[in-house]
Amino acid sequence: MKCLTVELGERSYPIWIGPGVRQKLADLLQQAGIAPGRKLFVVTDQNIAPLYLEDTVQLLTEGGYAVHHFIVPAGEEAKSLAIYEQIMTEALTIGLDRKSAFLALGGGVVGDLTGFAAATYMRGVAFVQVPTTLLAHDSSVGGKVAVNHPLGKNIIGAFHQPKLVAYDTNALTTLPPREVASGFAEVIKHGLIWDASFVTWLEENADGLQAFDHELLQAALLRACSVKVAVVSQDEREQGLRAILNLGHTFGHAFEALTGYKGINHGEAVAIGMVAAARLAERLGLAENISERTVRVLRQYRLPVALPVPLDVDEMLDVMRRDKKGEGGKLVFVLPTAIGKVDIYKNIEEEPVRAVLAELYEGGEA
Ligand SMILES: NC(=O)c1ccc[n+]([C@@H]2O[C@H](COP(=O)([O-])OP(=O)(O)OC[C@H]3O[C@@H](n4cnc5c(N)ncnc54)[C@H](O)[C@@H]3O)[C@@H](O)[C@H]2O)c1
Ligand SMILES: [Zn+2]
Helix, strand or coil, X not given: CEXXXXXXXXXXXXXXXXXXXXXXXXXXXXXCCCCCCCEEEEEEECCCHHHHHHHHHHHHHHCCCEEEEEEECCCHHHCCHHHHHHHHHHHHHCCCCCCCEEEEEECHHHXXXXXXXXXXXXXXXXEEEEECCCCHHHHCCCCEEEEEECCEEEEEEEECCCCEEEEEHHHHHHCCHHHHHHHHHHHHHHHHHHCHHHHHHHHHCHHHHHCCCHHHHHHHXXXXXXXXXXXXXXXXCCCCHHHHHHCCHHHHHHHHHHCCCXXXXXXXXXXXXXXXXXXXXXXXXXXXXXXXXXHHHHHHCCCCCCECCCCCHHHHHHHHHHCCCCCCCCCCEEEEEECCEEEEECCCCHHHHHHHHHCCECCCCC
């Protein structure tokens, strides 16, 4: 079991990573200042509940906590105001107070939704992340929590840091292959924005990692999380540097929104978005020869590198202009300048973006 710390003064917290971390959950909670006797509200989804809810509740109950739980539907659609309201109703009905804590047992969807509920319930209560997906190495760290609006992804949200992240790599063994690939998209992203040697390592260890070699997996998660921790510790509320974590996301969010958050999952959308960002950087003369390697490493991890359905270019541009990073309707992008290096570009002209988008459909002429 390995530990990283997000250094944010009095909001600092540990990230425990390793096989069997969940077994120590009650102790870790206590160490994090959430004392036994307090009420814990465990939120999970319909797929995770039959696998990990019962033993998690039992471990916490044995640790002296008063545990309640709530199961939301699986999938991105659960990150909605409607489900958020159901969580609030349940929390009030079971009598949670300001001393209670919310615990997200699940992937990025459950984490973002539960975190937003915790950020707003009685103006904010304690919150713990117990990630169960590979992608959640990213979503569980850094305190960005949100629900979606039909007009935009993660548009209703807050910054609310967890007290603890307890990441049990044993839970990853039940993930469907497509979700494994999706998680690797954000792992690869952490290499592409920060550390070329990590990208090389991911290329060299693609087979072992996808065979779930535990040592390799733990090493990959530690390295990817370390990048996120370094960035978030320097810029908690995205005043500058933190925006680099959004590589591929301005594009990706548009793909997700326009496919109704169905059909393409988050990691897949980010993968296609990172290809688009590399091509845009090349077109603008900011980088050379990076899209080919970007495509290759994503393919190694069985990720899509083109849109599986045709999307309307004007509609994609409209969604991208509404993106939170946008200022006054201008297009803002995180673009690679080399493998392992990115920069933030404001005021990008529309024409080159159009050209990249027009060639992104896999059935197209690209
Ligand atoms: N807050 C952030 O900083 C941040 C960062 C990255 C992504 N995100 C968000 O994360 C979300 C995507 O997260 P995700 O990919 O984890 O999706 P997810 O939470 O929907 O999980 C993916 C699927 O796997 C299932 N599942 C989860 N754990 C499982 C397990 N151990 N075994 C079997 N099945 C399991 C889930 O039920 C779901 O069907 C998006 O909404 C994205 O916006 C947030
Ligand atoms: Zn993401």
